[in-house]
Amino acid sequence: xxxxxxxxxxxxxxxxxxxxxxxxxxxxxxxxxxxxxxxxxxxxxxxxxxxxxxxxxxxxxxxxxxxxxxxxxxxxxxxxxxxxxxxxxxxxxxxxxxxxxxxxxxxxxxxxxxxxxxxxxxxxxxxxxxxxxxxxxxxxxxxxxxxxxxxxxxxxxxxxxxxxxxxxxxxxxxxxxxxxxxxxxxxxxxxxxxxxxxxxxxxxxxxxxxxxxxxxxxxxxxxxxxxxxxxxxxxxxxxxxxxxxxxxxxxxxxxxxxxxxxxxxxxxxxxxxxxxxxxxxxxxx
Numbered sequence: 001x002x003x004x005x006x007x008x009x010x011x012x013x014x015x016x017x018x019x020x021x022x023x024x025x026x027x028x029x030x031x032x033x034x035x036x037x038x039x040x041x042x043x044x045x046x047x048x049x050x051x052x053x054x055x056x057x058x059x060x061x062x063x064x065x066x067x068x069x070x071x072x073x074x075x076x077x078x079x080x081x082x083x084x085x086x087x088x089x090x091x092x093x094x095x096x097x098x099x100x101x102x103x104x105x106x107x108x109x110x111x112x113x114x115x116x117x118x119x120x121x122x123x124x125x126x127x128x129x130x131x132x133x134x135x136x137x138x139x140x141x142x143x144x145x146x147x148x149x150x151x152x153x154x155x156x157x158x159x160x161x162x163x164x165x166x167x168x169x170x171x172x173x174x175x176x177x178x179x180x181x182x183x184x185x186x187x188x189x190x191x192x193x194x195x196x197x198x199x200x201x202x203x204x205x206x207x208x209x210x211x212x213x214x215x216x217x218x219x220x221x222x223x224x225x226x227x228x229x230x231x232x233x234x235x236x237x238x239x240x241x242x243x244x245x246x247x248x249x250x251x252x253x254x255x256x257x258x259x260x261x262x263x264x265x266x267x268x269x270x271x272x273x274x275x276x277x278x279x280x281x282x283x284x285x
Contacts, residue, residue: 015091018139039067046083062125064118111158193255
């Protein structure tokens, strides 16, 4: 069973960790695990296998991996092999707090909700490696104001990912439009366990129902229902990994109307059925 790796917390003064992992056969990290922070991996040397969910990918020097909060993953070296991997971990608040919104809300959101493995071209490797090297050096030396340099380095990584088309932004959505929708997205993330309807969202935005549906999809890149399902399944996945609860308990705690709806939605989004205790119980009234 996957376990949660507790390293960072929003309560940390500067919730960032940077290090070079030189032994990917560490028992903790060789097993599927997840954490509440965002993680960036950059392969410096050697080769390994990266697993995320039911996906498997070989990674080599120059490969760049983005791992979302709550994503179940692991890195395993071939028998007798090893790899040096630069790791950057940080809580989302490091770049998404109100003090750092600037005009980049939609860029940051796209970055934090993205997860993938990228086999970089030579010019891409040069820039990404340079930025990561600076982040690593500043974090290790901890000179005065190093936090600002590290935070700035993460912003530069976001910009590089977007410019190299590693992250795709929702089409035709301006920064102003995204900023207008941001309170709604934050509301959904706080109240996913409650019944939320598109009509409520329309009222919050002071728009009519039909236009709100098109507006939401245009800016977020998915429908309101798809986004709500995504948030609920992500939270349910974290709760399941802690173990012990029946499917119907997790389903109701995360806002699903029934155990069957939860399992069906989970499988549609993740590609596999969640491993849970099952017990029949009447649906919500």
